[in-house]
Amino acid sequence: MGVCIEFQDVSYAYPLTKKAAVRHLNCRLETGKCYGVIGPNAGGKTTFCNLMRGLCPNFYGGILKGTVLIHGKNLLEWEDEELSVQIGYVFQDPFAQVSGIKETVFEEIGMGLENLGVEAEEMIARIVEIAKMVHVDTLLQKNPLALSGGQCQRVAFASILALDSDIIVIDEPTSQLDPEAGSDVFEIIDMLKKQGKTVIIAEHKVDLLAEYCDEIIAIAGGSIVAKGPVKEVLSDPVLPENGVRIPQAVSLARELWQAGKPFREIPVTMQEAIGLIKERREGRADGN
Amino acid sequence: MAIEVKNITFSYPGSLATAVENVSMTIEKGERVAIIGQNGAGKSTTVKLMNNIYKPSKGTILVDGIDTKERTTAQIAPHVGYVFQNPNDQIFNDDVVKEIEYVLRYRKLPEEEIRKRREEAIDVTGIRPYVEMHPFDIPLPIRKFLTIAVVVAVSPDYVILDEPTAGQDLWGCAQLKTVMDYLQQKGKAVLTISHDMEYVAENFDRVIVMAHKNVIADGEKRDILYRMDTLREAHVKPPLSAQIAQAVGIRDKILNLKELSAAIL
Amino acid sequence: MTDQEFIESFRHYQKKNNWWCDFHPVAKLVFCLSFGFLSLIVFKWQVGLAVFLLAGLIAIRTPARKTYFITLGVMFVAGCLFTVAVRLYVHMGDPGPVAFYLFGKAVPVAAVISCLDLIFMIEGFLGIFMTFFLTTEMRDLCCCLEQVGMSPSATFMILSTFSGIASIKEKLNCVRESQRARGIETEGSLVVKVKSILPVLFPVIISSMTGVEDRTLAMDARAFSAKGKHTALRRAAPAKPVEKMVAALAVILCIAGSIAGRMYL
Numbered sequence: 132m133g134v135c136i137e138f139q140d141v142s143y144a145y146p147l148t149k150k151a152a153v154r155h156l157n158c159r160l161e162t163g164k165c166y167g168v169i170g171p172n173a174g175g176k177t178t179f180c181n182l183m184r185g186l187c188p189n190f191y192g193g194i195l196k197g198t199v200l201i202h203g204k205n206l207l208e209w210e211d212e213e214l215s216v217q218i219g220y221v222f223q224d225p226f227a228q229v230s231g232i233k234e235t236v237f238e239e240i241g242m243g244l245e246n247l248g249v250e251a252e253e254m255i256a257r258i259v260e261i262a263k264m265v266h267v268d269t270l271l272q273k274n275p276l277a278l279s280g281g282q283c284q285r286v287a288f289a290s291i292l293a294l295d296s297d298i299i300v301i302d303e304p305t306s307q308l309d310p311e312a313g314s315d316v317f318e319i320i321d322m323l324k325k326q327g328k329t330v331i332i333a334e335h336k337v338d339l340l341a342e343y344c345d346e347i348i349a350i351a352g353g354s355i356v357a358k359g360p361v362k363e364v365l366s367d368p369v370l371p372e373n374g375v376r377i378p379q380a381v382s383l384a385r386e387l388w389q390a391g392k393p394f395r396e397i398p399v400t401m402q403e404a405i406g407l408i409k410e411r412r413e414g415r416a417d418g419n
Numbered sequence: 420m421a422i423e424v425k426n427i428t429f430s431y432p433g434s435l436a437t438a439v440e441n442v443s444m445t446i447e448k449g450e451r452v453a454i455i456g457q458n459g460a461g462k463s464t465t466v467k468l469m470n471n472i473y474k475p476s477k478g479t480i481l482v483d484g485i486d487t488k489e490r491t492t493a494q495i496a497p498h499v500g501y502v503f504q505n506p507n508d509q510i511f512n513d514d515v516v517k518e519i520e521y522v523l524r525y526r527k528l529p530e531e532e533i534r535k536r537r538e539e540a541i542d543v544t545g546i547r548p549y550v551e552m553h554p555f556d557i558p559l560p561i562r563k564f565l566t567i568a569v570v571v572a573v574s575p576d577y578v579i580l581d582e583p584t585a586g587q588d589l590w591g592c593a594q595l596k597t598v599m600d601y602l603q604q605k606g607k608a609v610l611t612i613s614h615d616m617e618y619v620a621e622n623f624d625r626v627i628v629m630a631h632k633n634v635i636a637d638g639e640k641r642d643i644l645y646r647m648d649t650l651r652e653a654h655v656k657p658p659l660s661a662q663i664a665q666a667v668g669i670r671d672k673i674l675n676l677k678e679l680s681a682a683i684l
Numbered sequence: 685m686t687d688q689e690f691i692e693s694f695r696h697y698q699k700k701n702n703w704w705c706d707f708h709p710v711a712k713l714v715f716c717l718s719f720g721f722l723s724l725i726v727f728k729w730q731v732g733l734a735v736f737l738l739a740g741l742i743a744i745r746t747p748a749r750k751t752y753f754i755t756l757g758v759m760f761v762a763g764c765l766f767t768v769a770v771r772l773y774v775h776m777g778d779p780g781p782v783a784f785y786l787f788g789k790a791v792p793v794a795a796v797i798s799c800l801d802l803i804f805m806i807e808g809f810l811g812i813f814m815t816f817f818l819t820t821e822m823r824d825l826c827c828c829l830e831q832v833g834m835s836p837s838a839t840f841m842i843l844s845t846f847s848g849i850a851s852i853k854e855k856l857n858c859v860r861e862s863q864r865a866r867g868i869e870t871e872g873s874l875v876v877k878v879k880s881i882l883p884v885l886f887p888v889i890i891s892s893m894t895g896v897e898d899r900t901l902a903m904d905a906r907a908f909s910a911k912g913k914h915t916a917l918r919r920a921a922p923a924k925p926v927e928k929m930v931a932a933l934a935v936i937l938c939i940a941g942s943i944a945g946r947m948y949l
Contacts, residue, residue, distance in 0.1 A: 171589060172586075190900075212909040212910045215909065215910065216907050219905070222898075223559070223586075227898030227901070228898075229902070230906065231844055232840060232847055238823075238917055238918065243906035244917075245917055246836075246906055246910050248912050248914055249915060251694065251695070251917060252695070254915070255695065271687055272685065272690050276851070279458065287902075291905060291906075306585045307585065309654070310614050310655070310656060335587070335588060374589050375589075379617070379660065382676050386676055386680035401662060401663060405663055408683055409667050411683065412668075412683075472865050491871050492864035496864065496865055496867030496868075497867050503865070509862045509865075511859045511884045511888060512887060513890065521868075522866045522867050573867065
């Protein structure tokens with residue numbers, strides 16, 4: 132699989148700050164994979180996302196060292212408008228993402244398409260399709276400014292999906308949602324993955340990431356502390372050492388390990404944990 | 420001493436649909452209660468009515484025996500503090516210290532008292548490193564602690580936290596526990612709306628389940644979090660450890676990882 | 685409207701089924717501007733009255749008639765009566781033919797006429813502009829302006845200015861709710877209201893302005909800066925020949941009227 136984004140020893144500091152927000156980032160993101168970005172708040176997750184989209188340094192200013200390659204081309208050489216089509220970005224604060232100039236959710240979702248010059252009939256079809264997918268089809272006539280946090284987040288999500296970018300970066304999409312809606316978001320991400328899109332998602336809900344992601348990048352204190360396949364990274368003791376949240380299945384395994392009766396392998400999802408516990412209980416039943 | 424909610428119904432101004440219907444619950448002083456349920460179940464509306472931001476269309480709410488209908492919001496607020504879900508909706512000063520002191524000054528407390536309360540609120544909520552910053556430059560999850568600090572400084576008998584764990588990392592969750600323990604030790608009642616079942620199972624004694632604009636269950640957490648039909652009706656899942664325990668056939672009502680690992684050993 | 689009908693409405697030109705509401709926005713704007721300026725330039729009660737009556741005649745045939753007459757009535761009473769009082773007071777006792785006596789002082793005819801001039805100029809000007817704003821959606825106007833060659837950035841600026849005003853109002857409501865929730869009296873007499881709102885007014889406006897940064901990012905994420913022609917989801921009917929003609933006639937009338945009015949009135 133091809134590499135779509137590559138960080139080569141990237142450090143970045145926001146303007147007027149003494150400390151770099153991220154330091155010496157090195158990683159390669161492959162096309163079609165789903166990446167979970169985890170770590171404490173203010174640890175550099177959002178900056179990492181901003182760098183991919185070019186907001187650092189194009190929008191915020193500041194000092195960038197090292198190279199970010201998007202599809203093999205240096206970030207700084209990309210035209211901003213091209214990048215905005217290549218990479219869809221859903222921000223953390225849902226309310227900051229509504230354009231404020233569209234009076235209905237329907238038009239809000241269509242706005243990006245208008246900017247790309249898509250013809251009306253195709254636009255309508257696409258909005259209807261996306262709205263269904265993200266479950267905002269009952270809100271189409273509402274004013275985007277009058278939505279609840281959760282609804283607003285989904286509309287923002289829909290507005291970006293409408294653009295049909297190949298790479299989608301999502302910063303904490305579920306913090307405003309209830310668990311059911313949160314699972315919906317991950318179902319959508321799964322769908323995007325099946326369409327061959329590359330998804331990068333910064334999120335605190337590691338248990339969900341463990342189920343849906345291919346790889347995990349853990350960022351703490353401005354550095355990547357671990358990266359790689361989900362199972363490998365999430366069970367790495369370096370995460371709790373750096374204040375990074377770990378899945379409950381892993382916590383359970385650690386408890387058992389401390390009690391001197393470890394699992395034969397470390398589970399990261401609930402299903403794996405259930406499997407291992409069942410196995411042990413049956414084993415014990417057989418033994419006795 | 421309690422907040423008594425009696426058969427309240429309410430619809431927002433300009434809306435035809437009701438937001439809550441015939442809701443009743445009693446929150447005793449010193450209790451730790453969590454309200455759970457799907458978005459739109461009426462959780463936030465219920466607590467806003469307790470804080471007297473709105474007045475019920477039908478039914479009554481008594482705060483320590485005082486009918487909220489006969490008082491203004493500002494008169495009830497010193498007794499019932501409410502931390503909004505979105506901190507941006509709550510902050511309106513351009514300075515952290517001003518923000519915390521705002522109400523205290525409004526109430527003309529002595530300077531010494533203001534200083535003491537402010538310092539205590541800053542320490543308990545762990546926002547000391549951010550005191551010099553403009554409130555809107557503070558990262559969002561920590562901004563929430565600023566709004567908590569404001570309420571801690573006011574020191575009402577009933578503290579309502581709306582979705583305190585949303586977007587919080589390990590630091591935030593630990594800090595939240597510090598705040599809760601502080602409030603508990605001061606004898607305050609803490610009422611929380613939360614989707615985070617691990618947080619609910621860990622920090623609360625009583626759980627109220629809301630669905631379709633009403634209360635559908637109210638009781639001890641271990642009992643409530645194992646009523647599967649009720650939870651399903653409210654579109655809520657029990658804590659992960661409880662899900663695992665049930666899936667592997669452990670009979671005990673497990674609520675956290677410690678209990679789960681003990682049961683497995 | 686059902687969702688299906690709503691979606692269907694985007695497949696056709698937007699229609700309100702009222703001749704004036706459906707009048708081409710740019711032609712309508714030209715028409716209203718012409719008469720507004722006519723009333724302003726000539727500054728005589730005869731012309732002002734004529735424009736005012738014309739505006740009323742148009743307004744009465746649109747669904748916005750109720751809002752139109754109520755708003756205009758309020759403006760008339762509040763604004764104009766105040767100006768009249770000031771004017772009369774200033775000119776009281778001036779030499780010239782006397783119209784009537786007020787509190788024992790002579791009010792000259794010239795003063796009365798100058799009052800009428802001012803009143804009807806304002807009423808005519810406001811009236812014709814209200815018939816425009818009450819019956820035209822800004823988004824349709826902007827869409828049409830884009831069609832005649834205005835850049836999307838310029839129309840975005842117009843639209844966001846309008847929504848910015850609305851958002852400050854919204855934000856203020858939010859802040860007031862937050863103040864009440866904290867125990868600051870915002871209800872009651874005007875003094876209480878003003879006292880509560882003044883200290884937060886400045887930060888609210890500032891924070892609304894910082895929202896611009898977010899807005900810019902959000903727009904950027906929607907490929908707003910994409911090169912090439914933008915399309916529009918809402919379709920506005922192109923101007924009919926008769927609409928163009930009406931607009932052109934209005935311009936001619938305005939120019940001719942202004943010259944004639946200045947010369948003969």
